[in-house]
Amino acid sequence: MLSAIGLDERQEAAYRALVALGAAELPHLAHRLGLPEAETERALRRLEQQGLAAQSSARSDRWVAAPPGVALGALLIQQRHELDQAELASALLAAEYRAEASEPTVHDLVEVVTGASAVAQRFHQLQLGAVFEVCALVTGKPIAVSGMDNESEERAAARGVSFRVVIEREMLSLPQGIVEVSTALGRDEQCRVVERVPTKLVIADRALAMVPLTGRNAEPAALVVHASGLLESLMGLFEAVWREAMPLRLGEQGCLKEGENGPDSTDLEILSLLLAGLTDASVAKQLELGLRTVQRRVKGLMELTGVSTRLQLGWHAYERGWVARAHPRP
Known part of the structure; x- marks a missing residue:
């Protein structure tokens, strides 16, 4: 202290x-x-x-x-x-x-950071220096910084910095994937999921970005991109992926108001993960529920909405705002 x-x-x-x-x-x-x-x-x-x-x-x-x-x-x-x-x-x-x-010259607009510790340190500096927003594309294969779980993210969120994060579906199948996403949603971060993100990417305040250069078998390295046309392109890439990604709701996130005749928090968890592409068995494993419990709850949601297929259930979920897709930011 x-x-x-x-x-x-x-x-x-x-x-x-x-x-x-x-x-x-x-x-x-x-x-x-x-x-x-x-x-x-x-x-x-x-x-x-x-x-x-x-x-x-x-x-x-x-x-x-x-x-x-x-x-x-x-x-x-x-x-x-x-x-x-x-x-x-x-x-x-x-x-x-x-x-x-x-x-500025081209050299001033792009930095090359080499080495695991240097990449991790620059990543934390980028988040700690953010003032209003951090946008990120995250894969389930960390190079120098693991997942979404890091102290600088927690400190930035505590200061009021907003986060928009798109993760690969693979992350939801990792041992700590659901835990990390739940923790992020608990900090009021916005999380979405896609089948595959084009690249790891972190952007702070639309003014500074970080992109990895190498894979797991080589020495970690990254580009730090300052305000430029390249940064605008990276921001455009993030927004395009964000628009196509599926919003995630876990735990108590997005529960309906008390007294409404609708799904409870567990129903919303199941529905969110199913719409994210997980199978019934995977959902049951991630939420530590029985397979029959998951199937019974899905059947109950279909009866509640009066539909006969899961495709129709997904459409009704959007229509009723259970997994509403937010409008992209300008």
Whole structure:
């Protein structure tokens, strides 16, 4: 929790222990923390540098905690000041960069990133830097970043960044596929499914895109594309795939209002996965239901809509808004 002001886990634990005790001798504190005395003393010296602890004037091996309200408050003010200075420097550098790159070359518009760690880091930076929207085409075969499950996505969604994601149908058959999609839908992300996506692709704010260059058997590499005609083409590719993809509803997503005579959340899960192309057996396995239960519920939906075929059921599902296809964004 205090890592933001430069403390590691041992230093934070030492400070918390000192605050709880008020003051403590080095051996007693080391025993309480379960650390050697030498490591405990190093942690205390770091706290002393930060103004969070001090040695007792009466006994050199006795340490006293500084009041948190005063000591931490001062460090937080200093941290905010440093962040303000960094933000100002960032703005100045951005202005300088724009001035120098008023007529960017082709090299400036496309970066080549090589290596698994470099690709993963650039991918996370792209999402963390997004302000309003991230669009992605996802396959079930990760190269450097696995699936849709990553910390930067969660942090971006928590900031209010919207996500539109199209996944390959294969992902729904993977062991964690349904879990990942359910987690994404739980963050109010929009997810759709197609038989096959043309390429992996991530676009942030329609201003920066990332496309992989190599497959699983070669060293991971990717293109980072800045604002250009190429980026506009990639955005057009995403929108075309998005329009043709099937919306997914899982769990409580899209349930009808209470009191309406319609399908429950499990019915909607089954219907969504069937329309996404899964067989009855696959749906039963993914949702941990019996095959007969799935078939019975499908039959109930057909009776509810008064149809005799599953094709007609799919049409009625769209007409009634159970799996309504949203209009593409402009």
